[in-house]
Each structure stands twice: as structure tokens, then as C-alpha cells.
Amino acid sequence: MKLSEFRTAVDDEYGAAYGAVLTSDLVLGDVGGRTAEQALKAGVPARDVWVALCRATDVPESRWHGVGRVQPGR
Template sequence: MRLTDFWGRLEQAFGAGYARSIAADHAFADLGGRTIDQAIAQGVETATIWRAVVAAYPDRVPSRLR
């Protein structure tokens, strides 16, 4: 998944402002306790990061974005 696709999905699921907050502030267990921003900076594949988001927020991510 391209980075632009990742950000588009995150913003569709959470809204632009809240998506940035989640990326900076939420530490995901499936990412080893890293935030989205940290995982991206450390080279984690965006598809892996997206799966962590879906797992953490199953009710917020529409099925069409999974």
C-alpha cells in the first residue's frame, strides 16, 4: 500500500484532524508499542500499520477500507 493510500484511508475512517492525532499519539500493541508516525519513520510497511489500525479500531474502520 502506498503511503498516500494509507493516509487517505486513515482520514476517511477518522477524519483529517483525528487521523493525525491517532498517528501521533496512539501507541499500537501490534506495532510493538509504536505510534503510526514512529512506525512509518522506522520503515514498517504501511499495510502492516493499516492492519494494526483495523485491529485496534474494528468498529471505526468501514469494511470497504479494510
């Protein structure tokens, strides 16, 4: 997942305003007790940050690939 895809997925799932609050304020244990923004700046892959954010906010696993997108092949 590219950073731009992460940003789009956050906006699609949470809305731009709430997504900005979540990524800057919510501390995610799955990425070392950092916010999403801190984790991204520290070099944590965007996909790992996205999954951590989804887990922390109870997004169903079926939407972890990004709202409204075709699930990518494995």
C-alpha cells in the same frame, strides 16, 4: 499499500483531524509498541500499520481495505 493510500484511508475512516491524533498519539502493540507515525518512520509497511490501527480502534475487518474503496484482489 502506499503511504499516500495509508493517509487517504486514515482520513476516510477517521476524518483528517482525528486521524492525525490517532496516528501520532495512539500506541499500537501490533507494530512494536509504536505510534503509527513512528512505525512508518521505522520502515514498517504501511499496510501493516493500517491493519494495526484498524485492530486497535475496532474497525470492522470489512473496512480494513479503506473506506469506500473496492477491495483489492489477493
